[in-house]
Amino acid sequence: MSTTGPPLRDARRLVAAAGGTVRESMIWPHRHLLTLEDLTAEEITFILDTAEAFADVSTRSVKKVPALRGRVVVNLFFEDSTRTRTSFTLAAQRLSADVIDFTAKTSSLSKGETLRDTVRNIEAMGVDIIVCRHSASGATHLVARNVQCCVINAGDGRHEHPTQGLLDIYTMRQAKGRIEGLKVAIVGDVANSRVARSNLHGLRKLGADVTLVGPTTLVPRAFEQMGARVCHDFDAVIDQFDVINMLRVQRERIASNVFPSLEEYSRLFGLTNDRVRRTKPDVLIMHPGPINRGVEVSADVADGQTSAILRQVTNGLAVRMAVMFLCNQAAAGAEPH
Amino acid sequence: MPTTLIIKNGRVIDPAAGRDEVADLTIADGRIAAIGQSPAAGGAEVIDAAGQIVCPGLIDMHVHLREPGNEDAETIASGCAAAVAGGYTSIACMPNTTPAVDNEAMIEFVYRQAARAGLCHVYPIGAITKGREGKELAEMGQMIRAGAVAFSDDGRGVANAAVMMRAMQYARMFGKPLIEHCEDPHLAEGGCMNAGLTATRLGLPGIPAVAEETMIQRDLLLAQNTGCRYHVAHVSTAGGVELIREGKKRGVSVTTEVCPHHLLLTDECVATYDTNYKVNPPLRTAGDVQACLAGVADGTIDCLVSDHAPHGREDKETDFPNAPFGIIGLEVALGLFVRALIQPGHLTWPALLAKMTIAPARVLGLSKGTLSVGADADVTIIDPDRRWQVGTASFFSRSHNCPYEGWELVARPTCTIVGGRVCFRDGRIFPRTDSPA
Numbered sequence: 001m002s003t004t005g006p007p008l009r010d011a012r013r014l015v016a017a018a019g020g021t022v023r024e025s026m027i028w029p030h031r032h033l034l035t036l037e038d039l040t041a042e043e044i045t046f047i048l049d050t051a052e053a054f055a056d057v058s059t060r061s062v063k064k065v066p067a068l069r070g071r072v073v074v075n076l077f078f079e080d081s082t083r084t085r086t087s088f089t090l091a092a093q094r095l096s097a098d099v100i101d102f103t104a105k106t107s108s109l110s111k112g113e114t115l116r117d118t119v120r121n122i123e124a125m126g127v128d129i130i131v132c133r134h135s136a137s138g139a140t141h142l143v144a145r146n147v148q149c150c151v152i153n154a155g156d157g158r159h160e161h162p163t164q165g166l167l168d169i170y171t172m173r174q175a176k177g178r179i180e181g182l183k184v185a186i187v188g189d190v191a192n193s194r195v196a197r198s199n200l201h202g203l204r205k206l207g208a209d210v211t212l213v214g215p216t217t218l219v220p221r222a223f224e225q226m227g228a229r230v231c232h233d234f235d236a237v238i239d240q241f242d243v244i245n246m247l248r249v250q251r252e253r254i255a256s257n258v259f260p261s262l263e264e265y266s267r268l269f270g271l272t273n274d275r276v277r278r279t280k281p282d283v284l285i286m287h288p289g290p291i292n293r294g295v296e297v298s299a300d301v302a303d304g305q306t307s308a309i310l311r312q313v314t315n316g317l318a319v320r321m322a323v324m325f326l327c328n329q330a331a332a333g334a335e336p337h
Numbered sequence: 338m339p340t341t342l343i344i345k346n347g348r349v350i351d352p353a354a355g356r357d358e359v360a361d362l363t364i365a366d367g368r369i370a371a372i373g374q375s376p377a378a379g380g381a382e383v384i385d386a387a388g389q390i391v392c393p394g395l396i397d398m399h400v401h402l403r404e405p406g407n408e409d410a411e412t413i414a415s416g417c418a419a420a421v422a423g424g425y426t427s428i429a430c431m432p433n434t435t436p437a438v439d440n441e442a443m444i445e446f447v448y449r450q451a452a453r454a455g456l457c458h459v460y461p462i463g464a465i466t467k468g469r470e471g472k473e474l475a476e477m478g479q480m481i482r483a484g485a486v487a488f489s490d491d492g493r494g495v496a497n498a499a500v501m502m503r504a505m506q507y508a509r510m511f512g513k514p515l516i517e518h519c520e521d522p523h524l525a526e527g528g529c530m531n532a533g534l535t536a537t538r539l540g541l542p543g544i545p546a547v548a549e550e551t552m553i554q555r556d557l558l559l560a561q562n563t564g565c566r567y568h569v570a571h572v573s574t575a576g577g578v579e580l581i582r583e584g585k586k587r588g589v590s591v592t593t594e595v596c597p598h599h600l601l602l603t604d605e606c607v608a609t610y611d612t613n614y615k616v617n618p619p620l621r622t623a624g625d626v627q628a629c630l631a632g633v634a635d636g637t638i639d640c641l642v643s644d645h646a647p648h649g650r651e652d653k654e655t656d657f658p659n660a661p662f663g664i665i666g667l668e669v670a671l672g673l674f675v676r677a678l679i680q681p682g683h684l685t686w687p688a689l690l691a692k693m694t695i696a697p698a699r700v701l702g703l704s705k706g707t708l709s710v711g712a713d714a715d716v717t718i719i720d721p722d723r724r725w726q727v728g729t730a731s732f733f734s735r736s737h738n739c740p741y742e743g744w745e746l747v748a749r750p751t752c753t754i755v756g757g758r759v760c761f762r763d764g765r766i767f768p769r770t771d772s773p774a
Contacts, residue, residue: 037538116654136656137540138610157658158540194540222537 027333028326032144032151035160036198041205048170051315051322057094058317067325068095071128075101076119076143077154078134083289084154084164087313088131091320100127115139116146123147128331129324132156137194150327158192164288165198167319169206171312172243175284180207183240186228187213187269188247188296189258191220195288196247200228211237214269217258234269238278245286246271246296262295271297276306284308341365342757343375347386347718351393352691353707362391364714367757371710382759384752386718392690393706394426394457394715394755397667398697399491399516399570399594399642402459404450406435411647411735413447417456418733418768419645419667421761424750426715427458427705428667429697432469433492439464439475444483455769456760457753458715460486460701465504465515471495474504481511486701489516491570492617494552496522501556505565514566514592514700517556519577520618524548529658531604531619539607541657544619550576557584560591568700569593571644573618575628582637592700594640595629597673598664598740602626606740610657613740616646617662633692634683640700641692643670647736665739668732671719672746680747686721714757723749733766 028046036044057065073092075085085101092099102122113121119130129150132140137157144151155161173179184203190196190212203210204227211229212219219230231237238244249265259265266272271285276298285297285307293299301307342364349360349372361375402416403409411419413430420428430447432438438447444461451459463480467473469490477488488508494517495501501517508515525548530536532543553569557580560567572578572593584591598616603623606614614620632638646663653660666673674693678684684692698706705715727744729737753761760767 114651114655134656136658138658139656141610142656156540160540191537197538197540220537222534225534226538 028330031327031331033162033323033327034140034144034151034153036162036165036201036205037160039205041207044166044169044202044205047166047319047322047326048173050326051166051170051318054321054325055315055318057321058314063094064096065094066096068092068097068328071097071328072126073097073099073129073131073324074122074127075099076122076130076132077101077103078132078139079155081133081155083313084133087316088154088320091317092129092324094317095321095324097129097324115142119143119147123149128328150331152323152327155194158194158197160198160201161194162198163316163320163323164195165202166323167312167316168195168199168245168286168288169202170315170319171286171308172284174311174315175308176242179203182208182242183211184208184243184245185211185213185237185241186245186247187234187271189218189249189253190214190223190247191218192253193247199245200226204228211241213237215259215265234275235278238275239280241283242280243284243286244271244279248288248290248292249295266295270295271301273298273300276301276304279306286312289313341370341381342384342714342754342759343378343381344384344386344391344716344718345375347389347391349391349708350687350690351708352687353393353695354709356708357687362708362716364716364754364757368714369708369710369712372708384718388720388722389751390686390719390721392717392719393694393708394717394753395424395671395693395750396427396697396703396706397425397643397645397670397693398429398640398701399596400428400430400645400667401433401647401663402430403647404434405446409735410649410652413450413459414454414456415733415735416645416647416667417451417454417459418766419665420457421753421755421766422733422750423643423667423669424671424717424719424753425457425667426717426753426755427460427703429460429462429486429701431462431489431491432464433490437464437469438462439467439469441476441479441483444480444485448484449773452773456766457755458705460484460703462487462489462491462516464488465490465495466500469493471497471500474507477508477511481513485513486703487514487516487568489518489570491516491518493522494518494520498555498559502559502563505559505563505567509563509565512566513702514568516568516570517552518570519549519552519556520544521548521552524551528619529615530607531621533604533622535604535607539610541607544617546574546576546621546625549574549618550580553577553580557581557589557591561587561589564590566590567592571596571599571618571642572629572632572638573599573621573625575625578628578632578637582632585637592639593637594642594697595633595638596642596644597666597670597677599629600626600633600677601673602740607657611740612653612655612657612660613664613738615657615660615662616664630677630683633678639692640697641670641674641689642697643667645734647734648738649736653738663738665732665734665736668734669727669739669741669746671750672725672727672748673741675721675748676746714754716754717750718752718754719748720751721748723747723751725749
């Protein structure tokens with residue numbers, strides 16, 4: 001059963017204590033966080049409010065609360081990722097959980113064990129939360145179907161990266177005070193981006209106006225049926241946005257002929273100093289990282305005042321603490337007494 | 338084993354002969370002896386088919402048996418058991434085994450294994466190119482001498498137009514059709530489901546409809562140019578159906594077939610990432626399904642096939658992009674086609690059965706698919722009103738990879754007779770006991 005201390009036993013009291021408003025009947029029902037597409041606007045807001053309550057923890061000298069003491073969190077990363085894994089690790093440690101890393105190269109997967117057997121074996125050791133990143137879309141659904149413990153999607157192929165979407169929206173809300181009516185651009189390799197999809201779902205549910213910008217080969221029309229505007233001329237629309245979220249572009253994409261060179265990509269869709277001069281004066285510039293300096297964003301922009309890139313990283317910790325806390329609550333609530 | 342078998346009181350539907358009437362069918366020495374009032378029983382086995390349909394044995398011209406190379410998923414014997422349980426008396430099997438069926442010895446192997454199984458007829462389809470690699474022609478002439486009924490690199494298309502043209506020119510002298518899995522490998526590259534809104538939403542790489550359509554268009558021009566008989570495997574796109582319709586009007590010697598999943602399911606089914614919905618050609622859009630149904634109704638699509646593609650659990654139980662393509666179907670195809678085509682009124686029973694008997698027989702040049710006096714006594718008895726629920730655990734196939742678990746279907750074969758001998762009845766399989774060891 002839960003071993004949380006008195007002020008943190010209940011997310012509702014937590015949120016209220018941090019000054020947020022909360023519906024008294026809200027009990028977090030989901031043991032997994034796999035997508036933002038499946039959450040309601042109210043649920044997304046609740047996670048953001050919970051994250052705000054946890055943000056304060058990172059400013060203390062002893063950066064720990066006992067909310068997940070005695071719980072075990074496993075980072076199951078089949079794709080390389082130092083920053084996301086570190087973020088989850090720190091978040092779990094701040095909640096006083098024990099953290100274990102399980103990376104694909106050193107694992108039994110290289111010996112031919114199936115994903116299903118791997119996760120069931122891990123679960124059998126008594127873990128409470130599996131944070132999973134995999135290169136195949138839908139892989140975390142497969143994991144969740146095969147275990148009883150909590151599963152948090154840290155990125156499945158091109159499909160979703162829900163905690164990134166949440167921390168991006170959190171950052172926007174923090175800077176702008178609201179999401180509803182906010183004009184947001186997501187720029188770059190949208191077709192292959194789980195960050196873009198999670199952002200799009202979350203922002204649409206909270207009432208933002210989302211435009212996807214990029215070459216026709218990377219921003220297909222189908223996204224219009226998901227509630228976004230699609231635009232292939234960055235210069236024509238750049239002065240409309242309150243938030244510009246730049247996505248990372250991979251050199252390897254050139255081989256599949258989606259654009260001819262990084263230089264051309266940067267000329268057409270990069271956030272150069274010239275382009276930044278034409279944005280709204282209080283525009284918020286974001287990027288999920290890691291940045292290709294000089295490709296998606298110029299060095300000046302990355303380091304400039306309008307850049308929220310480092311704040312995103314900080315906010316990521318609070319959001320991930322909130323997510324792990326809530327999922328664990330849902331699982332604990334479902335346990336027999 | 339009595340040499341005379343009388344099937345009484347059934348609705349005898351023989352589309353090739355234009356027959357649809359209640360009549361008795363008398364079988365003697367493995368052949369149809371008489372249709373009409375039967376003689377007195379006198380020692381013959383009698384099957385009462387009152388209320389049931391009696392038709393020529395069903396023929397499935399697109400089946401994958403995984404022998405040699407992947408016997409855990411299916412063998413020729415287990416595939417034949419699944420076939421007769423599904424009402425089939427003849428199946429044609431594709432050559433994408435390991436090794437491929439691209440030479441005389443492999444054709445003979447398939448026939449030998451089928452004879453050992455002692456159930457339905459199995460007709461091997463040989464590869465068009467060596468190893469199905471799409472580069473060099475396989476020994477079609479020798480394969481025909483060994484009994485190949487058609488050629489295909491199924492699982493893939495022949496990507497190089499010059500190779501396909503050469504293959505068509507060469508095959509023309511044998512009078513056997515080339516069956517093409519129409520999929521441009523470059524357009525389809527990396528794809529694991531239909532390209533479109535659902536693929537975009539799910540973040541899965543897509544196989545666009547044009548991958549099928551461009552190859553159909555190319556092949557129709559080549560077939561017209563060379564005069565080769567050409568058959569499009571498992572058509573799945575509206576564009577593809579239209580191209581074939583136009584090709585037939587132009588006089589191209591083209592036929593085609595469709596699978597039950599392309600008449601009943603769409604790409605939206607993939608939303609749960611359940612690999613039972615992963616198949617090639619992929620499940621397409623509702624518009625494509627409508628076009629395929631219309632194509633069946635207006636005769637553009639000649640044959641109904643299962644594309645039975647078994648895979649073991651351990652292969653299918655993985656993430657969607659890495660799972661193998663394939664849905665099994667021998668034991669459910671008839672019920673699924675009834676749901677897709679008869680229940681909504683697109684086809685009558687005789688029209689449906691034509692596409693599962695005489696039509697595939699004609700494409701493959703088999704003397705099958707009809708109940709005329711003197712014909713081989715391959716007969717299927719179907720209860721058209723039998724309600725049943727699909728339970729993969731009771732399948733005769735070694736594999737269970739299909740999305741139909743729990744489906745309520747109407748119509749089921751109750752008896753399958755091959756060469757005058759009952760192979761399947763009341764849920765049980767009866768192989769020949771005099772099969773070669």
